[in-house]
Amino acid sequence: MPKELNGLKRIIPMLPCPSIKEQVAFYEMLGFQTVQTYTRPNPYAVLKYGDVELHFYGSKKTLPAENPNMCYVQTDHVDQLYASFTSSIKEKTGKIPRSGIPRISKVKDLADDRRFVLTDAGGNTLFVGSPHSKSDTQTVFLRTIENTEHAKNFEILYDLLYSKEDSHSASLMRAKFFPKDLSQLQVSDLDLAKILLVALDMELQQHQALDEELNNKLSDLFEQYGKEDADWTQISQKYEDILNVE
Numbered sequence: 001m002p003k004e005l006n007g008l009k010r011i012i013p014m015l016p017c018p019s020i021k022e023q024v025a026f027y028e029m030l031g032f033q034t035v036q037t038y039t040r041p042n043p044y045a046v047l048k049y050g051d052v053e054l055h056f057y058g059s060k061k062t063l064p065a066e067n068p069n070m071c072y073v074q075t076d077h078v079d080q081l082y083a084s085f086t087s088s089i090k091e092k093t094g095k096i097p098r099s100g101i102p103r104i105s106k107v108k109d110l111a112d113d114r115r116f117v118l119t120d121a122g123g124n125t126l127f128v129g130s131p132h133s134k135s136d137t138q139t140v141f142l143r144t145i146e147n148t149e150h151a152k153n154f155e156i157l158y159d160l161l162y163s164k165e166d167s168h169s170a171s172l173m174r175a176k177f178f179p180k181d182l183s184q185l186q187v188s189d190l191d192l193a194k195i196l197l198v199a200l201d202m203e204l205q206q207h208q209a210l211d212e213e214l215n216n217k218l219s220d221l222f223e224q225y226g227k228e229d230a231d232w233t234q235i236s237q238k239y240e241d242i243l244n245v246e
Contacts, residue, residue, distance in 0.1 A: 016058075
């Protein structure tokens, strides 16, 4: 790095929104503090949450549903930040927005980090995550299966649902590469449980209803293996997270 650039310390995103008033109101519901707002001649707002600073400018051409702007916010405490955001907005609105705009996803474990996705009132997408440590064996546990025939397709399916948040594409892929009756798969019970978990969450996201057939198959596996084994404990925790939808 050139010596003259050594003084660089921060990058502050400047993102568009159709309404500065609605944008500021949304972030204040999350717990952000408004530093500055301007409505004329050029709408603009500066908001802060701890060390995070976000700038927004008004743009009537911005369509929230078509807004491609995004940024990644790295934190050491993704679960605490998620809890703070969701408890604050639930206290003020009575619910956590899971669909539409704005919305906040649940926390997900991906290959490189543990994250949640926040889409604000202007349609900007913030990926908020904590990188996994190199020694963290759970980074790949739920995303991988041992069966070599289905391992790659399962990873893609998992990433479509949790990283891309595209339950529709994930559903199409499941229909193409996996049998309708997942119990027909020639895989270990632990692999089957992971696949059933993804399928259960996929159905829940698409239809806002629990698939009883998938749920019963998982319940049978829990009854057979219990929840004391470390691997099955992780499966059980993921299952509880899926059911704990607000």
